[in-house]
Amino acid sequence: MIAFISWRVLQAIPVLLAVVTATFFLVHAAPGGPFDSERQLSPQVEQQLKAHYHLDQPLSRQYVAYLGALLQGDLGPSFRYPGRRINDILLQGLPKTIELASYALLFALLCGIGAGLIAARRPNSAQDRITMAAAMIGICMPSFLLGPLLVLVFGIYLDWLPVTGWGQLPGDKILPTITLGAAYTAYIARLCRAGLLEVMNADFIRTARAKGISEQAVLRRHALRGALLPVAAFLGPAIAGLLSGSFIVETVFQIPGIGRFYIQGAFNRDYTLVMGMTIFFATLLVLLNLLADILSAWLDPRIRMEYRQ
Amino acid sequence: MKLCWPRPSALWRDAGRRFLRDEPATYSLLLLLAITLAVIVGPWLSPYGYASQNLQIGASAPSIAHWFGTDPLGRDLLTRLLYGGRISLAVGLLATAVALVIGVSWGILAAYFGGRIDALMMRIVDALYALPFMVVIILLTVSFGRSMLLLFLAIGCLEWLSMARIVRAQVLSLREREFVQAAACIGLGRGAVMLRHVLPNTLGSITVYATLSVPNVMLLEAFLSFLGLGVQAPHSSWGVLISQGVEYIEIYPWLLLFPGVTLSLVLLALNVLGDSLRDALDPAHGGT
Numbered sequence: 001m002i003a004f005i006s007w008r009v010l011q012a013i014p015v016l017l018a019v020v021t022a023t024f025f026l027v028h029a030a031p032g033g034p035f036d037s038e039r040q041l042s043p044q045v046e047q048q049l050k051a052h053y054h055l056d057q058p059l060s061r062q063y064v065a066y067l068g069a070l071l072q073g074d075l076g077p078s079f080r081y082p083g084r085r086i087n088d089i090l091l092q093g094l095p096k097t098i099e100l101a102s103y104a105l106l107f108a109l110l111c112g113i114g115a116g117l118i119a120a121r122r123p124n125s126a127q128d129r130i131t132m133a134a135a136m137i138g139i140c141m142p143s144f145l146l147g148p149l150l151v152l153v154f155g156i157y158l159d160w161l162p163v164t165g166w167g168q169l170p171g172d173k174i175l176p177t178i179t180l181g182a183a184y185t186a187y188i189a190r191l192c193r194a195g196l197l198e199v200m201n202a203d204f205i206r207t208a209r210a211k212g213i214s215e216q217a218v219l220r221r222h223a224l225r226g227a228l229l230p231v232a233a234f235l236g237p238a239i240a241g242l243l244s245g246s247f248i249v250e251t252v253f254q255i256p257g258i259g260r261f262y263i264q265g266a267f268n269r270d271y272t273l274v275m276g277m278t279i280f281f282a283t284l285l286v287l288l289n290l291l292a293d294i295l296s297a298w299l300d301p302r303i304r305m306e307y308r309q
Numbered sequence: 310m311k312l313c314w315p316r317p318s319a320l321w322r323d324a325g326r327r328f329l330r331d332e333p334a335t336y337s338l339l340l341l342l343a344i345t346l347a348v349i350v351g352p353w354l355s356p357y358g359y360a361s362q363n364l365q366i367g368a369s370a371p372s373i374a375h376w377f378g379t380d381p382l383g384r385d386l387l388t389r390l391l392y393g394g395r396i397s398l399a400v401g402l403l404a405t406a407v408a409l410v411i412g413v414s415w416g417i418l419a420a421y422f423g424g425r426i427d428a429l430m431m432r433i434v435d436a437l438y439a440l441p442f443m444v445v446i447i448l449l450t451v452s453f454g455r456s457m458l459l460l461f462l463a464i465g466c467l468e469w470l471s472m473a474r475i476v477r478a479q480v481l482s483l484r485e486r487e488f489v490q491a492a493a494c495i496g497l498g499r500g501a502v503m504l505r506h507v508l509p510n511t512l513g514s515i516t517v518y519a520t521l522s523v524p525n526v527m528l529l530e531a532f533l534s535f536l537g538l539g540v541q542a543p544h545s546s547w548g549v550l551i552s553q554g555v556e557y558i559e560i561y562p563w564l565l566l567f568p569g570v571t572l573s574l575v576l577l578a579l580n581v582l583g584d585s586l587r588d589a590l591d592p593a594h595g596g597t
Contacts, residue, residue, distance in 0.1 A: 026448060026452045027452060136577065137573075137577065140580055141573055142528055142573070144535045144555070145569045148558050149565075240441065244441055244442065247536065248532065252555070262447070263536055266448075267537070274447075274451050281444045284441075
């Protein structure tokens with residue numbers, strides 16, 4: 001197990017280095033400087049700005065300096081928010097994004113597994129078909145459409161819930177959570193239904209039934225664990241998707257999370273912000289994948305054996 | 310060497326029969342064909358241009374002159390919807406085509422060479438998989454400006470990963486089958502075995518995956534356009550129209566309603582179609 005973990009960790013390092021390198025050179029190859037704006041800067045001012053951000057040095061020197069700072073966990077200064085560092089912006093936005101993503105994941109797990117169970121209870125019955133049709137619609141309804149529709153109905157026509165912000169008014173977290181979680185609820189419902197249907201045909205379920213325990217107990221004690229395996233495998237991609245999905249939801253509901261800063265950075269050509277956040281997201285994702293791999297290797301010894309070869 | 314496609318085999322005949330028996334899928338296909346036709350022909354038949362403004366009427370509700378109403382600049386929504394559909398569908402199809410070409414060749418080459426080259430190629434796929442997709446595309450649009458061609462390429466270049474994995478896995482399992490070994494036994498070269506016996510048998514999963522990848526790509530395009538990083542004015546796409554509709558959601562709800570319903574319907578139809586094709590072409594899959 002330790003060998004497997006260290007092997008996987010070693011594998012993540014070149015990936016991260018490649019991401020950092022590619023991001024750095026992509027951003028520096030971009031046409032137009034970060035200080036191009038409507039206001040023409042005088043050459044002296046521009047010179048000073050460039051010197052301040054070390055943009056006057058050769059690219060290789062900048063790259064080495066950036067890597068060095070990165071190793072110490074410093075993502076550098078922002079070009080567009082003077083005096084602020086990317087780390088501060090990240091720290092400010094991150095808690096809101098993580099909170100939003102966790103609520104959405106929780107919502108998706110609860111409703112998704114519930115709906116999957118309801119559907120799988122009686123395959124091809126009306127309740128199965130209706131639930132699965134709703135799940136299909138959930139998958140096909142983009143969040144940037146669902147969000148505004150929810151706002152229109154619950155925020156404007158019914159006037160039940162606030163439509164913008166995060167944590168300022170009571171209940172303002174409900175609509176963003178549903179908007180972000182809806183598609184994942186639908187996926188999880190489908191995965192859970194398929195998993196359960198497959199498990200219910202297994203021999204050990206027949207054995208459990210033959211022992212004479214109630215259908216409820218068969219479901220809860222024997223079938224559910226097997227049915228949830230595909231859902232567990234989906235968690236890694238789901239978290240990654242929730243984080244990038246928060247870009248849209250944060251824009252729609254004006255939540256000052258990192259997704260919103262990233263989009264604004266992309267618009268303002270705030271290169272250090274875009275670079276820093278890309279590297280941050282990539283690192284997060286690589287770590288999550290690492291965690292998911294270790295988890296599945298722990299759950300399933302066959303995976304460990306496969307890597308040993 | 311002449312590449313001969315096999316006559317419709319039992320698999321494809323049975324798949325066709327299974328598919329036609331699936332009513333939702335047949336309706337989805339008809340709907341998609343109708344929308345594609347409307348999108349291609351519609352803009353020519355429309356008396357309005359997609360960018361021609363009429364500030365005198367401004368935003369007007371659906372009427373006989375303007376079936377789907379007009380936006381605040383007096384542009385006919387139906388025309389813009391049809392024109393935007395061209396772009397949305399084109400992005401979906403072209404990016405999928407790019408992904409198909411890269412993914413299929415990558416998967417086949419990896420499986421063909423095997424050993425170290427295979428391991429290296431698949432590690433590259435794993436590494437790219439670990440990247441945040443959305444973030445990379447936004448990074449590309451920041452670095453290279455917001456052109457539509459770039460959008461096709463960027464999405465296509467990132468969509469091929471799953472395709473490569475699927476094709477490689479298929480080829481590896483097909484290689485062990487008797488008919489492939491038989492073909493090798495009668496003296497066919499490795500390349501010919503690949504092209505004539507292995508590749509045609511992977512077409513089923515490739516078709517299924519490509520069908521399911523089109524709605525993904527279209528959603529991605531709409532996502533980017535919604536954020537303002539995708540298709541740029543005065544061009545329209547469904548994502549652009551939805552983002553405009555959201556702006557006026559309280560006063561001119563039809564501006565969100567029509568593009569939203571259209572996009573959702575097309576995505577729904579494509580997903581239903583893909584699911585049904587998977588059930589039809591891959592009976593072993595069991596249908597998730």
